[in-house]
Amino acid sequence: MPQLAWLGLGNMGRGMVKNLVEKGSLSSPLIIWNRTVSKAEDFVKTLSNATVASSPEEAFSKADIIFICVAADKDVVELIATAMKGNARGKLFVDCSTIHPDKTNHISDILNAASAEFVACPVFGAPDQANAGQLISVLAGPKAAVDKVKPYTKGVMSRLDVDYSDQRPGNATLLKIIGNTFILQMVEALAEGHTVAEKTGLGPENLHTFIEALFPGPYTNYSKRMLKGEYYERDYPAFHVDLARKDAGHALKLADDAGARMKAVEVADAHLAEVQKAEPEKGDIAGIYGSVRMEAGLPFGNKK
Numbered sequence: 001m002p003q004l005a006w007l008g009l010g011n012m013g014r015g016m017v018k019n020l021v022e023k024g025s026l027s028s029p030l031i032i033w034n035r036t037v038s039k040a041e042d043f044v045k046t047l048s049n050a051t052v053a054s055s056p057e058e059a060f061s062k063a064d065i066i067f068i069c070v071a072a073d074k075d076v077v078e079l080i081a082t083a084m085k086g087n088a089r090g091k092l093f094v095d096c097s098t099i100h101p102d103k104t105n106h107i108s109d110i111l112n113a114a115s116a117e118f119v120a121c122p123v124f125g126a127p128d129q130a131n132a133g134q135l136i137s138v139l140a141g142p143k144a145a146v147d148k149v150k151p152y153t154k155g156v157m158s159r160l161d162v163d164y165s166d167q168r169p170g171n172a173t174l175l176k177i178i179g180n181t182f183i184l185q186m187v188e189a190l191a192e193g194h195t196v197a198e199k200t201g202l203g204p205e206n207l208h209t210f211i212e213a214l215f216p217g218p219y220t221n222y223s224k225r226m227l228k229g230e231y232y233e234r235d236y237p238a239f240h241v242d243l244a245r246k247d248a249g250h251a252l253k254l255a256d257d258a259g260a261r262m263k264a265v266e267v268a269d270a271h272l273a274e275v276q277k278a279e280p281e282k283g284d285i286a287g288i289y290g291s292v293r294m295e296a297g298l299p300f301g302n303k304k
Contacts, residue, residue, distance in 0.1 A: 001027035005063030008070040009034040015130030016157045021047045023156045033059045056082045069096040073103050088116040096121050100250045101170030108169045117145040120169035122176035140164035140172035180247045188268040191289035195296050229303050231286035241275045241283035
């Protein structure tokens with residue numbers, strides 16, 4: 001059985017690791033590294049079969065399959081550069097981060113040239129879905145490598161696999177970036193609808209009843225977060241505004257390079273920029289509601 005390592009314990013990573021340890025049939029403790037080592041040490045105390053690496057180098061040297069789940073493109077690039085300083089031959093790197101497809105393909109080429117394997121495995125879902133093992137995994141890369149990753153996705157970290165075997169790894173992150181624009185546009189539509197409902201006297205609660213009846217699932221969940229004020233009252237955002245803008249920027253660049261436009265994304269990204277100003281530390285993607293409210297002469301927060 002291969003030795004697994006996991007790098008990155010953000011909002012998504014913690015839930016994915018929990019399920020990997022509990023349901024991944026690991027033959028040896030999962031090696032975990034996080035930039036803030038103390039967070040990894042505290043988290044490991046809640047797990048039954050995991051250990052902490054003091055550095056990425058330690059995790060790379062001891063593992064056969066290395067999962068990476070970090071925030072930004074540069075973080076992935078730095079970790080791969082670190083791995084390349086050691087012996088990457090024969091190891092399988094699995095990137096669950098959301099990065100630009102061109103960067104994904106570039107990393108794949110670097111690792112393949114070093115006789116290592118690479119699979120892109122971005123995931124769809126919120127932190128609570130990660131915790132419940134209900135994500136959607138998108139896997140792309142050589143089929144033989146993808147098959148090595150599948151025992152840890154569907155039924156473990158995910159409820160469903162989107163299988164792009166033998167396709168360029170960048171196709172997985174391309175789908176992830178485009179897919180995330182649907183979430184962004186959904187939040188924009190909800191924010192505008194609730195704001196107009198409040199301004200016209202219909203009331204956000206009445207609109208929410210309609211949303212709950214016709215659009216169960218993500219629409220209802222985001223609508224609840226808006227009405228409860230979670231978009232600005234949470235201690236830590238579920239989907240940080242900086243990451244949402246990173247994804248929007250990638251999507252807009254991809255569209256521009258292809259000779260197309262995503263005008264709805266442009267509008268939503270402009271609102272995200274206002275969220276960054278209003279809540280720079282804990283701004284959430286759902287904070288678009290606050291931005292739209294301010295445009296309508298209402299306060300950012302919806303609590304009286």
